[in-house]
Amino acid sequence: MTSLGGATVGTALAVDWTLTALVHILGFGLLACLAATGVTFVYRGYSTRSIPTGGAVLVGVSAVALWLNAAIGLDGEVVVSETVGGGTPLANRASAAYLLGVFVVSGVTAELGRRLGDHLGCEVFDITTLDARGEVATLVRSAGLVVEVELPETIEDIDGYSPADDGIKRDLAGRTMLVPRRLTLDELRERLPARLRRDFDVDHVHLELAAGGAVDHLAIGVQPDGIGPSLPSETVAVAIRSDPSPAASTGDPVEVWTDGGESSRLVTTGTIRATLGDVTTVVIDAAHADAFATDETYRLVMQPATPDDGHELASVLRAAEETVTVVDVEPDGPLRGEFVGWLPGRVLVLERGDELLPFPGANRTLEAGDTVFVLGSPTQLRQLLAYDSEREDERSERRGPRSRDGGSSSGSDVETADADTESGFPRGVLSKLTQ
Template structure:
């Protein structure tokens, strides 16, 4: 019995030691990957590194054991095989848990060792201690004009804490929080308000532009067809789609037929992705081959503007000036934002109004602005003269 107990203890120590080795290797890989790339390491890669370290150790030990111990010992016993299998299982689980620890350690260390320069004009964060700890709120809003972030991702972000070095201005702290949210959680857009002591008053998130759908104009769809585009055709070119009823039969003299027009959004080999009118999409057959003729025209400016706006931090919004708003009588050039159009109450839209154009009650402002400034202009447009935000003018 004492011999059996000693064997069990030896096996347990052996398994625990290999688990710690695996965890250390996986944690080191996660730490270095986050430190160098500022992105989280794929879990499979870190687990492979941890289990690989265990495999190297076992292989080296099994090779040298006959020369170190009694060479007559049989290595291929059931007990040794069972210990090896259990060691690999424990190593995999330990490595999986160490990935989060290594990633967390790297993100906080990067934050703590970052630049600490301050701006004498900006407000310094009021804090006690050597670091600033920022806790994210439990409630996170969605940003208007941007794709929504999934509820699962919001639940993961809510209540999290970030650690930053002391001596940052409020603006610098805000920029670092935004960078951490984008790097750590894959968030595309962040709207945040901070107090002087570094607490978060308001937080809203927007998703990144993913795929082709968000970049399509209203009423259009993307369709993939087999086609022969012109040699000079590229993404963004407008094309006419022609079909020859006898493409598979060269002896037929039937004339080609123009099917529809569209815009090239992608080319891979002989497969072309076209943005076409939704009503025209049913005319295209995935089994047929088409010929594309490029139109000698440039991209429409409104499409270029919409595409760029989708990937920018700014958003476009429409704000109506109330009769008692402090914005009444303020010239367009006096607003700290980009006003692309003004629509008076009941009158046509004035595109790119002059800076001297004075705002009147009922005017609808079409502004391209940061989300934080958007909330300020919305408040000012509805506020009385005493409630106007001075920073807007």
């Protein structure tokens, strides 16, 4: 009788544990569903696009994992039932089955939450979706209302811009895009890049179309984030605790001193980049970046010098569609003997030996050994790198007579100078522009 009674009690406890575990599993599934629904709803409203399946499921499962980690971390047990004498030890077969059930159910309910959130987002934000592989798309194509534009198998990088992620290039390679049938080449040249920028999170798109509308060349690039791209070469930005002068502003040259009274010493010199309360961001030489202590307050002394507008120029360049690249004029290259005004884009600086010529005149002739800093759009920079003076004859006749101080139209291609691909600006361009 004793063994029979013990077996009955054990069976009752097992049933109670199982029921409680199932209730908890369903609760965690509901949590994952709500988390996935919320993030999908917000993503659809913010971007007008559907969130990737993996992203929504990851958010839902992560919410469950955080909850479980907090619960298990309290006493190292998986708490599922208070009637069985507390929690079940983590190193237990029952706990393993319980956790497996939690994550399987959470993954399924998270996918359901993604679909629910996407549907609610479309309804609330009045977004109409069209499945390009559905019956409606097939009917539209059969009626001749759209045409298919196939992208090249090789997606290139735009010179002067930071390269896009390889995953984006793989998604675009060989992809077929549907566009309205009656678009002209100019309209297609405007609409297709805008769609690629919106749907694939790239900042710059350059494409070349053939006469029939086929895409012969496609290159993409992204805009770098942060203040690093606007810093001159061999400099860094350091945030320090200080008490700057009320008259200090961005671009002002300053001396950075330790705040030690009579024992105060000069740490370095630099320029103010930004201030927020008692924190000041100062641009200094990279060699002095390790001279600061994290627990020390510094004193800024204004220098009797005129601040430059390099930071403003950098902000304008970053906000513009154009970027800056550097080309060298080779002795036997196509640029030798050309006028500055004939080049695609805007010449910012002409470096000739030790002389710097900012914004040179359009009638200035390029010589062998010159280094030219050019601001232009992706199309203009591509034309510059493939520059051929013979192709420019027609344009040159409209602008004026050709230069006669030498220069063969044949020779090596234009060579691009070393560029900082992480920052998006050629090395030293800001320092040259502000000299």
